[in-house]
Amino acid sequence: MSSNLKSLTKNSMEILEDGLVACTFGRFHVRLLFTTLAAQCATTMVTTTTSYILPIAECDLHMTIIQKGLLNSMPFFGQIGAAMFTGFAIDAFGRKIFLVSGLLGIFVCSVIEGSSQNFGMLVFGKLMEGLFSSFCFTTPAVMVSEFVHKGVRDRVLLVNASFMSISLILVALMSWAILPQKWDFVLSEDYFVLHSWNIYLYVCSIWSLIAGISYYYLPESPKFLLSHGQENEALEILKDIYKTNTGKDKSTFPIASLSASGTFTPSSKDTLKKQLTTALFEVKKLFRKPLFGRLTLFSVMTFVCLLAYSSLRLWYPQISTIVENYQKSHNQTDWFCVMITDYTESLPQNAKNTSFLETNFTVNQTEVCIPRISGSETYTNGMILGFMSLFGIGISTYAVVFFGHKILMFVLLLTCAACSGSLYWTNSLIAMALLISATCGLMQTALSLQQNLLVRVFPTTLRSLSIQIIVMIGRIGSLLGSVLFPVMLTYGCMVPFLVLSVLTLCVATSVYFLPSPNAGGGDK
Template sequence: MSEVDLAGLENNVKEHQDTKIPTAMQEINLALKECGVGWFHVRLLSTSFVGLIAGVLVTNTTPFILPVAECDLNMNLLQKGLLNATPYIGMTLVSIVAGFLTDTFGRKMFLVSGFGGLFLFTVIAGSSQSYEVLIISKFFEGILFAISFSAALSITSEFCYKEIRDRMLLLRSSFMAVAQILIAAMSWGILTQDWELSLFNGFIDLHVWNFYIYIMSFWSLISFILYIALPESPRYYVAQRKFDEARKILIKMYTMNTGKPVETFKYANLWKNKVNGVIKEEPEKKTESRLKHQLVAGLHNVKPMFRRPLVFYLFIISAMNFLSMALYNVIRLWFPQLSSIVEHYSSIDSNQDLCTMLDTYTNDLKLRNTNVTTLDVCIPTRSGNETYMNSIILGFVCIIPFAVSGILVNKVGKRNLYVAAAAICVGVTLGIRWANSKVAVVALFSVDAAISQTMVGLYQAFTMELFPTTTRTLAISVIMTSGRIGTLAGNVAFPILLDMGCVVPFYTLTAVMICVTFMAVFLPNS
């Protein structure tokens, strides 16, 4: 074939590509780009911020109430660990199924029902008069958080066009550290009070931690109201072939963001032919056969994930996430309790190291539980101002990785950065055992939490890069589930190990991070 013929063929192919009709998803991306960024996205991110705080409170309120409620609920160390871990049991049970149902029935349904149910069970938790009622409430809070979390993440990304989506999700991720700071500040303002209220002749006794949970429940109530006012994802409507509903939402976004009339919107009449033609004329049997075909195709697309090399990457990242999340959430969730112990026992003898103080506390707790008489009065090891200040400091330190990892990751590579972060965690976790001052305890816990949070972000980046689009969501769900199981195991094991002696849990966590460092070497650098 001559060069002229080849050139003509290339031109024909190019003309065919240029005239190719865009898909509905490509069209919606163009329409979202035409809508721009404005007040609608401010409203979207504000709603997401409030919802994220409500979600973080599911796990973060428990560590703050453990010291002040230990006598009211008669909790030992193991019961405290179970209370910390219970929300993760609920999350683990429903997270994968919730993701599938959200894609099938829409995001808004699960956001509204998730945050509405979360408010209800938070109020029940605030009314708790026994440990059993509180732990059951926390279990259902975990379930409802998992339902709303996947939907909130999806709806935030699906109102953004491709070029700004990553930045919006990164901004949303930074809300986590801000939420931790805000929650610590609110906890400081409420839990240091001496509020008590007895109702119905002592049938219900409300203590300060009950009021604390009541006040924190308003975040989920506000989220419930805000998500009712937010429209459904237009991408979901397009996926369900409900083009008329999607177009109305795009028009609303355009007018809110630009302040211009509908007539100036280039895509005001988008998909009108599809609404009048394809949707109304398509028989129900074709819909059923299409759904069956999509299910078979989806199962076929998942097969590569269970073949080499993807199955190896899935196994090793899941194992690393199991171990690293166990460390991260033990450090994060037990910090307020341990800080309260340090604050209390360092006032008795400031020359003690952390393990000496923890061993003294566990011995006192054993004596209290074994030598109880009717004359004994339980005095809780309540958190003072220092504990809340330390939690705020930890939150501020955890913001740093969002900036540092973004600068270093392209220069040194994700694997090298992950190995370095894991190695730092080994040294810091080992150093906690010998911390002999309040400053050292806060510094080491903060660095450990911040570096662990960086590792969480890196494993997510590994997953996005290593797994193709057809298996990426399932891979993320599997890896997140392994991390939540690790959190559950870590929070149950920590008090048991602490009861054996302070050095046991910290040496165990150090060994865990040595394993993570070793496994990270087998990951590809890019």
Template sequence: MAIEGITSDKTLAEGIDNDQKLNRTPTQISSSSEIQPELHEKYGPADFETAIEMAGFGKFNILLILCAFPAAAATIVETSVMSFILPSAECDLKLTLIDKGLLNGVTYLGMITSAIIWGYYSDTKGRKNLLIFGYFSNIISVMGAATSQTVIQLMVFKYISGCIMCGPFAILLSYLTELHGKKHRSRILMYVGVMFSVSNTVLPIVALLVLPKHWDFKLCGLQFHSWQVFIAINALPSLLAGILLNFFPESPKFLMSQGRNAEALRVFQGIYAINNRKSREDFPIKELINELSTSEKTYIPNVSVYAIEESIPKEQQTNAINKIPKNDEKPKVGLRQGWEQLRPLLRKPYLGLSLRVYLMNFAVLVGQNTLRLWVPQMFASIEEYEQMYGTAGATMCTIVEYSVNKTEILKTQIRDFEMDKCEVDITPASYTNNILVAVTGLLGYIIAGIVVNRVGSKRLLTFGAVSAGLCGIGLYFSVSSLSTSIIASISITLGSIAAMSILSSSVDMFPTSLRAMIVSLAMMVGRIGSILGNVLFPIFMSLGCLSPFIMLTVAMWSAAIISLFMPNTKKMVLK
């Protein structure tokens, strides 16, 4: 794996020379030009956990969490916006049940396509700049989706959005994790879940304000409706995220893993100064351990392998450093470098562990994302059915049957060119149940954030998957819109907490050089599950009302069983 911009730093070679004079090993290379003996003896050279703990938790962390909110919201918007426009766009785009499933899943297809690329660049090029690039790029694809005139155009732009937003989601989790110590790490990821829940609350509120409007106008020769305005509004989180993240530093853990200790130390000093309202110079850590000697490898030109520093004589180390390409001679990124990044996950000790992570995420997202993305359509069908036939007998089976029959009628109208008969009555009540689901998720994540440090991510994952599976089958026995809302709310909340617990465990179990890659791959496999679930759900609906809910339960319980074979990551030191 290339370590661009690291070993070319002159301070590294100078540090080795100085260390030879002081009879120190290369692993004690200092990132500071001056070492205060008393502080060095007490605090240094410090590892990441020690340094981040000394930096403290305070104003910087709070500002970071607040500014991460629009970043998290942008991800939720991209994966959820289609589920809200399907009822109102049904006639405009002549949608069938399969079209709806594909629109719900096409964003995940884009995410699958780009997962490995984003994971590689994040773990080799850093976190911050890729986050900013991803959010700004997403604005273009969102506006393209907002101007779409056919279902094919909409699918293409949503696919592009998925390709773009895959990276920022995985990178954001790694970035936030690497700016917090083990004391706060699990809780921070649950706070990310709170951000997702708040976003899920805001989204139906915006839908409530926009989608029931009967807007129909032309602009630059293009026809626009309320659902297109709704899509355009949802570009705002990406815009805010791209702007706000400019004010934060690169991940110090990533910098240390790349040997850029001087930069990492400046980041720690900045965090310390903000949190403690002191001067940067007051930060007690004066040097950091050289992680390259234990976790990374030194590239020697004209040699086909990467050799561990400690296995190379000092003279060869110095010569190798002097021969390493300068900034204008950086090795080109290619398939070989990408393979080097991926290869550790395909062998021990990470192969079995990574496979279990993939399978769990696949199963959880089959259940959780399928239900989450079809709930707005289900609630719209419930509201429409009760307006026409009353609340008596409004069981889940009657709602599923009504939705399937309505779609068949729509297909007949499309075939017979009778679309003037197609009318969709979107009322504010169609989205109130979605707000209830989102608020339940918010409360659930707040509770999870409080208890996660006590029970651990593994137990939270198992409990969430088992309970969500019970709720999945419980939907079959629902006999009213109220009971459907309650059960769906609990199921989606617990499924989401289970999914976040998987990612929380993953960032603890894998080292920095693999962290974004494993999250990207886990989400890639999970998104395959999301696509599969969203395509199978309408097919199962046409077969009978019990089939889709059995699918949700089996998926969740499968994840719970696999979770029993995962290690406990409670208070695990970040590698």
């Protein structure tokens, strides 16, 4: 009798949580995680492939250093432009439809980029690719968190965070396998020529195609359906997961209804008008206490972290190539800033000051462009970055249990600032690689811990919108970092690195004000 009374006191979300426990963790979740990995690879390549093609494509596309910064930043323009709409729409209409459409959109844009014959075409492709990636940048993590019970949720979310590191390793391996090849396929003289970097972009598009098709055959989030009154649809999905994971018949599923009353509740699909009205009503809650304060703090921290992280990560292959070429031409290494300054001073003056859309070719038609090709160390450094990120996330999986989210984030951010500032005193290639990799890897670990907090302190009906707003503001930071980094380099080698260190120290102090993981606001 007492157990029946206890079950009747549970709300629908708590009953759904019991259902997820009954489903266990099994084959369905492995399939979901594989799809999430493919999606992470696709979205990582949206912003990362440009970094690897900059050295090899600079002569084919006649790019200046400022244009390289613009190209690196174009995906962020697209993401910022669509973030508010997609965050609202994902919470109003579901996760699955936007995951499928976004990933297939990335695939089409990647094909357009691979076919690029000029700078403008590649810029347009990256802009549109960024727009579509806003549909599916944070949604895979939301989907994963809503398909697992709270007993394994933290561990699964950290596994999900490791996918970013794995994707960085994969993109470095793919770059190493394809970009050094001397491939030139002339399909139409002076009109359509494919170089190795074109083929590379074609190959990278496969990940988004795999992820888009895989999500098409996965169900909608049961938490989303339940939060929108579709109890029976959510229950059927739980039964399917139960059957897949346990091999038992769906009729043996221990929960008969997700309704708090324990009775069957017929559900009907709301009209578009009602869905929009309900979603707008929910949005009002986001701008009231305590959610608005949390939203503001997370947004500022993400802005600063991504400004530092993205600018350094996206320019890392170019920096590594500069150092490699200095070593080859001088037959020695030197202090880090000496090598970087040698590159910036070797650029023609008009290559530094040319406008974004004016090409170096139109200004210097008599000059022969000799690309600074990346060597093997650039790609191995990219893999070191990925492994460093993976190591950081692996250690944090255990360290967070002992120290908690906030203390661990504070330590990670302090270490990032120290590593970035230490670059000035290094004259070793391996030391440079380790310091930059540590800065990026530890910053990514801090961001993954922050995301873990995010999904706990915002409710299901506002989770995607709040995350999209935070990511949108963070992407503004990424955009500014990508554009300003090469500009700051022309004013002095250590200017960007010292600025990043100071900003990281500032954000480390704001960790104290983050809400506790158990502060409430999210679903149980």
